[in-house]
Amino acid sequence: MGRSKADGGAGVRERILAAAGALFAEQGYDATSVQQVVDRAGVTKGGLYHYFGAKEDLLVELYRAVFGQRLAALEKILAQGRDPEWTLRAIIDDIVVGTAAMMTESAAVSRELAHMDSDRTQRLQADWRRYQEAVRGLIRDAQAAGVFAAVASPELVSWSIFGVTTTLHTWYRPDGPQSADQIARELADLVLTGLTARP
Template structure:
């Protein structure tokens, strides 16, 4: 039931936004009553925190795997781009909530998520640094800004991507990986 509530909530939050979705909306979509919601969650905010935590922790785990498995930095970057974009179909709702609604967390919870978010970004930055040292990447790059640029490319996808649209996810991931590596110039 807790999972059921989470699932429906993510869907609604994604469609209407966190503040715009009422507990009533959530329980109505499940056919239960408000009491049930509060049996499983201490507050609406805690549900949001749950969603955030689950999302970022999953991302961090899979990022770690990539870093350990892949040999060169080029492939690490490609795989991370594909990681974020790749499962957009299954987790787009989750991702949208994650990228948009952090503001609604209490300061102490926001801090926790922010720390993990920073960790993810730092890991990417580290790959850029190592890639430069290994001669894989151009040595004029500023690793921190580039990491943020790459995340812009991938995360922004969650704003416009229409999973039932005409763009194939795999195709998009390939295109973006290529774009990140080589830019647009001939």
């Protein structure tokens, strides 16, 4: 049996991912059925399985969509070799603004990935740990060089950043009193003020 017209249209894969992300964010991965995803996306199950072999593939692809961009941006920022203050500010700006731009997908990933325990999701979590360690390495090196004050461990400093960004989907609103750019700037100001080396 051939696919329906809805299944054959442009952007089908993106529609399926968008539907899955919204449902995972609203009601959780376990509570979401494949049928609910295809109903919301306006495709058939055959259309979904043409692009994704299983429901877990949807979560994995959402993770890649969200985190792949952040990891690529981190590598690009670090490759510029700028001073630690500029670099940390750029990282904070990217992760706040990037997360805000993909709020539904970020909510689905943050909520669900920690509960997944397959080999594939463990590899994705390893990428997240690599991201964290890169940020901590930046802070650690700057503290060792006396550029940043050693007022707190790199781990604690990094979690002061990640604690905000990984929960952004729970409190940030695009129509709220502050834009993502403003939040990023204030968070960077707060972190860097604490890290300013003092004579």
